[in-house]
Amino acid sequence: MHQHNAKNDGIDRRTVAKGAAWSLPVLAAAVAAPHAAASVEPPVCPECFTAGIGAAFTAQSIVLGNTGTLTIATVLNVSTETCADLSLFQPAYTAVMTSATLTMTDGSVHTSALGLGTGVGSFGAISAFNYNGVFTGINYPNDAIPPYGPTAPARLCVDFEMIVVGLPSLLELRCPVSICWDVTGMVSLGTVILGAGTVNHTGVMAAG
Numbered sequence: 001m002h003q004h005n006a007k008n009d010g011i012d013r014r015t016v017a018k019g020a021a022w023s024l025p026v027l028a029a030a031v032a033a034p035h036a037a038a039s040v041e042p043p044v045c046p047e048c049f050t051a052g053i054g055a056a057f058t059a060q061s062i063v064l065g066n067t068g069t070l071t072i073a074t075v076l077n078v079s080t081e082t083c084a085d086l087s088l089f090q091p092a093y094t095a096v097m098t099s100a101t102l103t104m105t106d107g108s109v110h111t112s113a114l115g116l117g118t119g120v121g122s123f124g125a126i127s128a129f130n131y132n133g134v135f136t137g138i139n140y141p142n143d144a145i146p147p148y149g150p151t152a153p154a155r156l157c158v159d160f161e162m163i164v165v166g167l168p169s170l171l172e173l174r175c176p177v178s179i180c181w182d183v184t185g186m187v188s189l190g191t192v193i194l195g196a197g198t199v200n201h202t203g204v205m206a207a208g
Contacts, residue, residue, distance in 0.1 A: 043088060043166025045175035051207040052077025052126040057183050059153055059201040061140060066195040068138040070102070071115075074205060076129045076158060078121060078179060086124050087167065094163040095119050098176075100133050103155040105186075110135045131158070140192050140199060148188040148199045155208055156181050180208030 055075040061068035078095065097116035103109050114134040121127030133156075141150040157180040164173050183203040190199035 043164075043169060043171055043173060045162075045173050046080070046083055046089065046123075046164065048080050048083035049160070049162060049177045049179060050079045050082065051179050051181050051205075052079040052128075053181075053204075053206050055128070055181075055205040057153070057156075057201070057203040057205050061138065061190075061199045061201070063140040063192050063197045063199065064195065066140055066142065066192065067136075068140040068199070070135045070138050070153070070201075072102075072131065072133045072135070072153070072156070074131050074156075076131050076179070076181070077126050077205070078129060078160075079126045080121070080123045081125065083123055089123060089167060090165040091123055093121050093123065093165075095121055095127070095129055096161040096163065097129070097131070097158055098161055099159045100131075100135075101157045101159075102133070102135050102153060103157075104138065104151045105154045106139070106151040108139060108151070110138060112136070140197070142192050142195065144191050144193050146189055146191060148190050148192070150192075152186045152188045152201050153183045153203070154186075156183065156205070157208070181205040182208040 055077050057074045059070055059072040061070040096118045099111060099113050100116065101109060101111050112133055112135045115132040117130055119129040143150050157178060160177045162175040162177050164175060166173060184206045186201060186203040188199055188201050191197045192199065
């Protein structure tokens, strides 16, 4: 006849109960972890890239047939000093120029993808990016008496792709940004005679 062992049954029941008590918190923690991870907000592109001031603007136009090819040498100062929370991103960002638009004092507008560059900037500061743009097809009327007066660069806008890395996610964002500078204090020296000549422009870049 089979004998019932109460002692062994008691040990077994306590062992099972003890094991169940320890397993419940582990299960709860495992369930809670994905919920906590899902609550982290993904980063969004910052909207604090603005024009910095003070860079010298120099350009030279070679004119043939009253049509000028204008080469610009300047520094594009980009400010992120107004960013509200610098802890949202890694300190450095990459600025990739994608296109540029030049407005002349005669109202003509010209777009170019020549001479664009790439650089690294820092959040919370003014970062400088070299720009050596080339614009073609600009109308330069005849003017034989210096200083040259009919037209000059007035405004430069550059489209960027700003590459930033969000924290703590380390997700990379590619943010399209357009920044404009007004060219102030313009001095234009040179002549255009019978449709040909050279005109040199100098000024200062100001926030547009």
